[in-house]
Amino acid sequence: MCWCTALVAGGRLPPPALPRRLRRRRGSYVRAEASPGGESQRKKVAVAGAGWAGLAAAHHLVKQGYDVTLLGAESGPTEEVGLRGFWYPYRNIFALVDELGISPFTGWNKAAYYSPEGLAVEFPIFHNQSRLPAPLGVFAYPEFPNLPLIDRLTSIPVIAAVIDFDNTDTAWRKYDAVTARELFKMYGCSQRLYKEVFEPAIQAALFAPGEQCSAAATLGMLYYYMLSHQENSDFLLCRGEVEENIFSPWLKSLEMNGLKFVAPKVPTSLTIDKESGCISAIVCGDDVYEADAFISAMGLSPLQSIVKNSPDVISVKLWFDKKITIPRVANVCSGFDDSSGWAFFDLTSIYDYYSEEPTTIVEAEFYNASHLLPLSDEHIVSEASSRLIKCIQDFEGATVTQQLVRRSPSSFMNSLPGSYRYIPRGSTSVPNLFLAGDWIVNRHGSFSKEKAYVTGLEAANRVVDYFSDGDFAKIIAVEGDEAHIETLRSLNRRANELKSQIPFSEFFIQ
DSSP: OOHHIIIIIOOOOOOOOOOOOOOOOTTSOOBOOOOTTSSOOOOEEEEEOOSHHHHHHHHHHHHTTOEEEEEOSSSSOOOOSOOOSEETTOHHHHHHHHHHTOOOBOOOOOEEEEETTEEEEEEOOGGGSOOOSTTHHHHHSSBOSSOOHHHHHTTTTHHHHHHHOOSSHHHHHHHTTSBHHHHHHHTTOOHHHIIIIIHHHHHHHHSSOGGGSBHHHHHHHHIIIIISOGGGGOEEOBSSOHIIIIIHHHHHHHHHTTOEEEOSOOOOEEEEOTTTOOEEEEEETTEEEEOSEEEEOOOSGGGTTTOOSOOOEEEEEEEESSOOOOSOSEEEEOOSSSSOEEEEEEHHHHOGGGTTOSSEEEEEEEESOTTTTTSOHHHHHHHHHHHHHHHOGGGTTOOEEEEEEEEETTOSOOOOTTOGGGSOOSBOSSTTEEEOSTTSOOSSOOOHHHHHHHHHHHHHHHHHHHHTOSBOOOOOOOOOOOHHHHHHHHHHHHHHHHHHTSTTTTTSOO
16 A cells, blocks of 8 residues: 555544553653563554654654664655754754754844835844833834835724634634735735735745735744744854764764664655555565555655655855955845745855855755746856845845755645645544654644654654553743733634524635
8 A cells, every 4th residue: 555645535444452551640751551471572663754754753662762763765855855953943853853962053133124115024023122012022023114104004994804813723714725925815804914014924934925825834934033022033044964963963862862874765666564554564665664664754845756846945055255244144035036035044144154255155946946946057056146236235246156956846736725624634544653843733833943853743643652661751831921912812702602502604605
């Protein structure tokens, strides 16, 4: 049986015997009941995918004494293409870094948005500002050189949707039916505010323009990164490649504790036991790995046969022949064409090993870039260079001496309107097959790297639950709503409850 069919289509399988469950205590994690018969042979778990999700799952299961094999698609752990940076609410990742005893990050950084006309928004370091009630700080402290106050004031009605969207399944289904652009139009957002502020954020975080993203995904993203607490907009950057500065020491510590890392290996099928309906082995080409449970923590690229029309990303690293002053290390851009957004980063200032270079090293990332994929490297480099000149004139006359172009087709689950109901959850129709990654549905409320890491821990907890053996991983919750937001949401939920009691309230399309 093809593992893709079991994973996504949820095909019916023979009903398995029910696993033993854990006795839980609310708000804590507990030791599972011991299996009958005392100490038994260690359970084998295969984890496919050596990114944030896969490493997180392996990390916890190794600590619980499981025999874990981590299957990597490349020679070493690889960070999936995604939102760059480590934002203030990435509390679980920061706890991991502290546990590993490493210091991979810069300090807090400023960021900017650019349009073809030049600088559109400059964001401060919000930790350095007096805290205002959410979401006032994120609108009061940034500098808008060319955006009139009247445009900025049209953001106020959108707060009603932010209050209504409380990250529940009901909220996701309600707002998933419309596009982000329709949402902002519905609440009277000005054209300039949308184009210069909201759309760049959508393209950089969801990798597609607003007319291709659901309002639910957009509200969830904006609330997490910007609107819930003003400090959430602050971010750190890794002082080198994530693979080298974080993943490498992390993998080394796991291997010292018994993890088996095998690469390059990508699962091509699963062997299903017909009697139990459970996985008995994982097939990677000609190699077969027996396992008692399996966690799929792969990104979307290996699943292209089942995930269609997901956004393409192109990354371009450029070495210029002279020093160029780039005011901010992270810059998001939009409006340069109709469909794609892009961003650029000053690696000379971010990476330790570039700091003494007499040149300038910049990395540009293009999102939703299917129209650029067929172009040659030279054409892509030329396009990146011309756009950089429009943002910072000092790039005029600079020569590219070295380049590196990476294409990542179909790298993300596209948050299309109406897609929420089709996105898989962490459990599947196969009893011992679990999913992890930032593209699945969970209720934690995080995004990008943090969500991938959290879903890895959640998958590990499902394995512990399935075998009734081990401790639950402690997952740090997203910081709660500020008091006034919590009060407004409570009143809104009550109003919605009263509305639902009106006769014929469910007669019309919701």
